[in-house]
Amino acid sequence: MTIPASPLQTARAAYQPKLPKVLAEQGTNVRASLGGPTTSVADSEAIQRHFPNSYGLPIVTFESGAGQAQAALSVGVILSGGQAPGGHNVIAGLYDGLKKLNSASALYGFLGGPSGLTDNKYVKFDDAFIDAYRNTGGFDIIGSGRTKLEKEEQFATVVENCRTLGITGLVVIGGDDSNTNACMLAEYCAKNQTGIKVIGCPKTIDGDLKNEWIEASFGFDTASKVYSELIGNIERDANSAKKYWHFIKLMGRSASHIALECALQTHPNIALISEEVEAKKKTLREIVEEIAIVVKKRSEVKKDFGIALVPEGLIEFIPEMKTMIAELNDLMADPYFNGLKDDDDKHQFLTKKLCAASAQAFNTLPAGIQRQLMMDRDPHGNVQVSRIETEKLLIDLVGDLLSEWKAKGQYAGKFSGQNHFFGYEGRCAAPSNFDADYCYSLGFTAAALLGAGKSGYLSSVRNLTKPADQWVAGGIPLTMMMNIERRHGQEKAVIKKALVELDGKPFQAFAQKRASWATEDEFLYPGPIQYFGPASVCDRPTESILLERS
Ligand code: FBP
Numbered sequence: 001m002t003i004p005a006s007p008l009q010t011a012r013a014a015y016q017p018k019l020p021k022v023l024a025e026q027g028t029n030v031r032a033s034l035g036g037p038t039t040s041v042a043d044s045e046a047i048q049r050h051f052p053n054s055y056g057l058p059i060v061t062f063e064s065g066a067g068q069a070q071a072a073l074s075v076g077v078i079l080s081g082g083q084a085p086g087g088h089n090v091i092a093g094l095y096d097g098l099k100k101l102n103s104a105s106a107l108y109g110f111l112g113g114p115s116g117l118t119d120n121k122y123v124k125f126d127d128a129f130i131d132a133y134r135n136t137g138g139f140d141i142i143g144s145g146r147t148k149l150e151k152e153e154q155f156a157t158v159v160e161n162c163r164t165l166g167i168t169g170l171v172v173i174g175g176d177d178s179n180t181n182a183c184m185l186a187e188y189c190a191k192n193q194t195g196i197k198v199i200g201c202p203k204t205i206d207g208d209l210k211n212e213w214i215e216a217s218f219g220f221d222t223a224s225k226v227y228s229e230l231i232g233n234i235e236r237d238a239n240s241a242k243k244y245w246h247f248i249k250l251m252g253r254s255a256s257h258i259a260l261e262c263a264l265q266t267h268p269n270i271a272l273i274s275e276e277v278e279a280k281k282k283t284l285r286e287i288v289e290e291i292a293i294v295v296k297k298r299s300e301v302k303k304d305f306g307i308a309l310v311p312e313g314l315i316e317f318i319p320e321m322k323t324m325i326a327e328l329n330d331l332m333a334d335p336y337f338n339g340l341k342d343d344d345d346k347h348q349f350l351t352k353k354l355c356a357a358s359a360q361a362f363n364t365l366p367a368g369i370q371r372q373l374m375m376d377r378d379p380h381g382n383v384q385v386s387r388i389e390t391e392k393l394l395i396d397l398v399g400d401l402l403s404e405w406k407a408k409g410q411y412a413g414k415f416s417g418q419n420h421f422f423g424y425e426g427r428c429a430a431p432s433n434f435d436a437d438y439c440y441s442l443g444f445t446a447a448a449l450l451g452a453g454k455s456g457y458l459s460s461v462r463n464l465t466k467p468a469d470q471w472v473a474g475g476i477p478l479t480m481m482m483n484i485e486r487r488h489g490q491e492k493a494v495i496k497k498a499l500v501e502l503d504g505k506p507f508q509a510f511a512q513k514r515a516s517w518a519t520e521d522e523f524l525y526p527g528p529i530q531y532f533g534p535a536s537v538c539d540r541p542t543e544s545i546l547l548e549r550s
Helices: 007-013 021-026 044-050 087-101 114-119 127-131 152-165 176-191 220-241 257-266 274-279 284-300 319-332 335-339 343-353 356-364 367-373 390-407 433-451 505-519 543-548
Strands: 030-034 060-066 074-079 106-110 122-124 169-174 197-202 245-250 306-311 417-422 457-462 472-477 482-487 490-495
Touching: 021 030, 021 060, 021 433, 030 433, 044 482, 044 490, 060 433, 074 087, 074 114, 074 152, 087 106, 087 127, 087 169, 087 433, 106 114, 114 152, 152 176, 169 176, 169 433, 176 197, 176 490, 197 433, 220 245, 220 257, 220 306, 220 417, 220 433, 245 257, 245 390, 257 306, 257 505, 257 543, 284 306, 284 390, 284 505, 306 390, 319 335, 319 343, 319 356, 335 343, 343 356, 390 417, 433 457, 433 472, 505 543
Parallel strands: 074 106, 074 169, 169 197, 197 457, 245 306, 245 417
Antiparallel strands: 030 060, 060 472, 106 122, 457 472, 482 490
């Protein structure tokens, strides 16, 4: 079947992604240099107990010099979790990398995410298949899913399915939860001496799978640029019409990296950062008051318009809401709750069982938001924050407060709110040059790690603010990133999410400017991602990584 392609897509298909020098020159059969033993970011004893066979592995760095000659490898790959721009290039890089190891190597793509591995639903890639997806956005090449692989029976089925196909390597392209699964699978495979190696690749637009060694998760660059383009367009509209306050919720689940990055790219009047809300223990009332003060100040100089960015996960960071949501999560994991069919019964059960403060926090919310909070958690136990309309809640509450002020003669402006939610608009965009190169390099590096016989690693490409030929490829042990967290009412070993650091350079840069962005109009209009043209425009990474690595 021929897949229809737009003129841009056709031109873009010919783009050859850049690789770190050592991989560009030597392919995937390179020398793996090993560091010393490693430890987990926290809870090291517990993590070691969970992963006795894969804990403490050394960091791998690929250096000039040949590795061992390779027999052909058969490898399986899955895309896991939410879509992120560049996933197809990870698969293309993996495919090309495996062929460089040995031209008889084979790559199988398991369909629909982790469940493809247990249900044994797969395709075998060939050149034409891969070529049709090079440099394209989306995960449609094999689809994705959020099934959690954590039970021994599931792992046994995966191993059996892999053995039938002669697969000895698996690559999991996913975020923190999916790579937690990858780590567990790697441990199972090592413990049972299955001979199957497991490698992860850091994916998520949320940008929260990063640390000293993983400088960025792929997709963050493209998604935040798409949202920033749209925010810039809205800023220009607001500045032209001068009659609306636009409240824009931005995806990102817990962490506010996307909201912060978009703020740095577009200079909105207000940008809330969830991590700051939590650190300063701000109540919902205080947040609403702070927004209303900016609206009032602008109104006094005849600016009844503005832009407010709201991170998707905000509600979970407002202390009174956080406690209430944590209690809800535990209560909703109760089989009795899950047996209830009627929404009113569920509501009654929850409000009865919540502690007094949480019940009060819950009851102050409008019925719509209460319903959204009672919706199913995702398979990893997360609240589905993309379905909670925080931006509308804030418009309503700010409107109410301004009306109160108006009645007292303290405010004389007009407040007309427009709500937006940007998330799905950016997750499948054609990858920027940065993501196209980074993703291809991650896939290529995953092939090199498998070639070097490594398992339990996250493919790592570092030095990302430099031109791609100076990037450094290698592998970071998955256990290094783990800690113990409470999920579904239980203590679990999971990869630690990287939240926005308030003493970090991106937040500090924003904090220095926001007062002037609030009242002056310093909007910045980034425009659309450019694929062809000067490197200063096309290859510029995000503001966050430039500041973090400066
Ligand atoms: P992951 O990359 O962590 O899987 O999630 C990305 C994400 O886009 C979040 O920002 C968002 O909250 C969630 O997925 C939405 O999930 P869904 O695609 O199931 O609606």
